[in-house]
Amino acid sequence: MKHLPKYLIILTxxxxxCDKGFEDVNVNPVQATSLDPIYFFSNAEFSSAIATHNYQxxxxxxxxxxxxxxxxxxxxxxxxxxxxxANFNSLYLQNGPVNLLTTxxxxxxxxxxxxxxYNMSRIWKAYVxxxxxxxxGDVPYFQAGKAFLEGINLPKYDDQKLIYEDILKELTxxxxxxxxxxxxxxxxxxxxxNIAQWKKLGNSLLxxxxxxxxxxxxxxAKQFVAIAVDPANGGLQDSNADxxxxxxxxxxxxxxxxxxxxxxxxxxYMGEAFIDYLKTTADPRLKVIAVKYEAPGNPIATAxxxxxxxxxxxGMPYGYNESTITGVAGFPGKIGSAFKYSQINRRTVxxxxxxxxxxxxxxxxxxxxxxxxxxxxxxxxxxxxEAGVKAHMAQMTTYDVSATIPEAxxxxxxxxxxxxxxxxxxxINSQYWVSSFLNGSEAWANFRRSGFPVLPINxxxxxxxxxxxxxxxxxxxxxxxxxxxxxxxxxxxxxxxxELGTPxxxxx
Numbered sequence: 001m002k003h004l005p006k007y008l009i010i011l012t013x014x015x016x017x018c019d020k021g022f023e024d025v026n027v028n029p030v031q032a033t034s035l036d037p038i039y040f041f042s043n044a045e046f047s048s049a050i051a052t053h054n055y056q057x058x059x060x061x062x063x064x065x066x067x068x069x070x071x072x073x074x075x076x077x078x079x080x081x082x083x084x085x086a087n088f089n090s091l092y093l094q095n096g097p098v099n100l101l102t103t104x105x106x107x108x109x110x111x112x113x114x115x116x117x118y119n120m121s122r123i124w125k126a127y128v129x130x131x132x133x134x135x136x137g138d139v140p141y142f143q144a145g146k147a148f149l150e151g152i153n154l155p156k157y158d159d160q161k162l163i164y165e166d167i168l169k170e171l172t173x174x175x176x177x178x179x180x181x182x183x184x185x186x187x188x189x190x191x192x193x194n195i196a197q198w199k200k201l202g203n204s205l206l207x208x209x210x211x212x213x214x215x216x217x218x219x220x221a222k223q224f225v226a227i228a229v230d231p232a233n234g235g236l237q238d239s240n241a242d243x244x245x246x247x248x249x250x251x252x253x254x255x256x257x258x259x260x261x262x263x264x265x266x267x268x269y270m271g272e273a274f275i276d277y278l279k280t281t282a283d284p285r286l287k288v289i290a291v292k293y294e295a296p297g298n299p300i301a302t303a304x305x306x307x308x309x310x311x312x313x314x315g316m317p318y319g320y321n322e323s324t325i326t327g328v329a330g331f332p333g334k335i336g337s338a339f340k341y342s343q344i345n346r347r348t349v350x351x352x353x354x355x356x357x358x359x360x361x362x363x364x365x366x367x368x369x370x371x372x373x374x375x376x377x378x379x380x381x382x383x384x385x386e387a388g389v390k391a392h393m394a395q396m397t398t399y400d401v402s403a404t405i406p407e408a409x410x411x412x413x414x415x416x417x418x419x420x421x422x423x424x425x426x427x428i429n430s431q432y433w434v435s436s437f438l439n440g441s442e443a444w445a446n447f448r449r450s451g452f453p454v455l456p457i458n459x460x461x462x463x464x465x466x467x468x469x470x471x472x473x474x475x476x477x478x479x480x481x482x483x484x485x486x487x488x489x490x491x492x493x494x495x496x497x498x499e500l501g502t503p504x505x506x507x508x
Contacts, residue, residue, distance in 0.1 A: 056440025102145030199234025
C-alpha cells in the first residue's frame with residue numbers, strides 16, 4: 001500500500017457531521033445506503049493502527065519512560081485506566097474496526113458479488129479480536145458491533161476460549177472461501193484486493209492463532225498449523241511484498257507520531273534490554289533504530305547532533321522513576337529536563353509518516369520455523385529462521401531509505417550470530433521480539449506465549465501487587481464497570497480478577 005485513499009476524508013466527514021433534526025438521532029451513522037461497504041472495510045484497516053505504547057512496548061522492555069502520571073503504565077507495572085483502555089476504546093469505537101467490520105459482514109453476507117469482501121472482513125475481524133482477547137481476556141464478541149444492527153447496546157462478554165475457537169473457524173473458512181474468479185475489491189488498503197495475497201494473509205494469521213495454543217493444547221496447535229501451511233489452501237506469506245501494513249503520510253500521521261515527535265519526545269527512551277540485545281549481537285538494525293540527540297528534549301529541527309554509533313547507545317533500565325533513576329550505576333546524566341539515554345530515531349522508525357505493520361513475512365517465517373522445530377510442519381528450521389531475520393532487516397527500508405540495511409550486512413550478521421539448534425526456540429522468539437518492534441500487542445503476546453526473550457523482572461517498588469513477574473493482561477476500562485456492569489461482573493466471575501496479574505487462557 002503506497003498511499004491513503006481520498007475517500008477516508010469522506011468517512012471522516014460522515015463520522016463528524018451533525019444534523020439538527022431530532023428525527024435522525026437513531027440513524028446508523030456507519031450504514032449509509034449510498035456508500036460502498038468497501039469504504040467501511042478500508043477504514044477498518046486504517047483504524048486498526050492505534051496508539052498503544054504505555055503498556056505493551058514497556059512490558060517487553062523496548063520503549064521506556066521513568067515518569068509517573070499520564071505516561072505511567074507498563075514502566076512501573078501499575079494500573080492506569082487512560083492508558084490501559086486504549087485498545088478497548090479504539091477498537092470498539094463507534095467508527096472503529098469492530099463496528100465497521102460487523103456492518104460490512106452484515107451487508108455482504110448474502111451478496112454473491114461481494115463474497116471476497118465478506119471473507120476479507122471475516123479475516124480482518126479475526127485479527128482485531130485476537131488483539132482484544134490477547135489484551136483483556138473475555139471481551140464482547142458475538143454481540144459486539146450490533147448496537148445499530150440489532151439494538152444491542154450492552155453486549156455480553158464472551159468466554160475468551162470460545163472467541164478463539166470462532167477465530168480459528170473464521171480464519172479457516174474465510175481464507176478458503178476467497179475466490180479470484182469473483183469481483184476483486186480494489187479499495188483494500190493492503191493488497192488492492194489481490195486474492196493470492198489475502199489467502200497468504202489469512203493463513204499467516206491462522207498460523208499465529210494456532211501457535212497461541214503452544215502451552216495450552218499442542219494437539220490443537222498442530223492441527224491448525226497443518227491447515228495454515230497447506231499449499232492447497234494458498235500458503236503463507238513468502239516475501240515482504242506480502243506484509244500487511246498501513247503507510248501513513250504528512251496528512252494522516254502515524255498514531256505514535258505525537259509520542260515520539262511531539263510534547264512527550266523528551267520523556268521517551270529505548271529500553272535497556274532491547275538496546276543491550278542489539279549491541280551484544282552487533283545488530284545492524286541498532287544504528288537505524290536508536291539515536292542519542294544532543295538536545296533530546298527538543299524537536300528534531302533543533303535536537304542538534306545525532307549520534308547513531310551503536311557503541312554509544314544506552315538503554316534506560318526499568319524499575320525506577322524520574323528521581324531514583326539518577327542513582328543507578330552508570331547513570332549518563334541529563335540535558336535540561338531530558339535524560340542522556342538513547343531514544344527512537346525520529347528520522348526512521350519514529351517518523352510521523354512511519355508505516356504500521358500488522359502481520360509480516362518476517363514474523364510468519366519465524367513462527368513457521370518454530371512450528372517445524374516442534375514437529376508440527378515440515379521444512380528447514382535454520383533456513384526459515386535466517387529468512388525471518390533477513391526479512392525484518394530488509395523491511396527497515398520501508399520506514400526510510402536511510403534505514404536500508406544492505407544484504408551483505410544481513411548475511412554478515414547471521415554469520416557472526418549463527419543459528420544453534422539446541423537454542424532454537426530462544427533464538428527464534430528473541431528474533432520475533434525484534435521483528436515485532438513497534439508492534440507492541442504482538443510482541444507482548446508472543447513473549448507471554450513463548451517465554452522469550454528472557455528479560456529481567458521489573459522490580460519497581462510501587463508495582464501492582466497482582467503482578468508477580470510480568471503483566472499478564474490489561475484491566476477493563478473503568479467505564480465498562482458502571483455502564484455495562486452486569487456483563488462486566490459475569491466476565492470477571494468467569495475469567496478471574498480484573499487485575500494485571502490474571503493470565504489470558506492460552507498463557508496458563
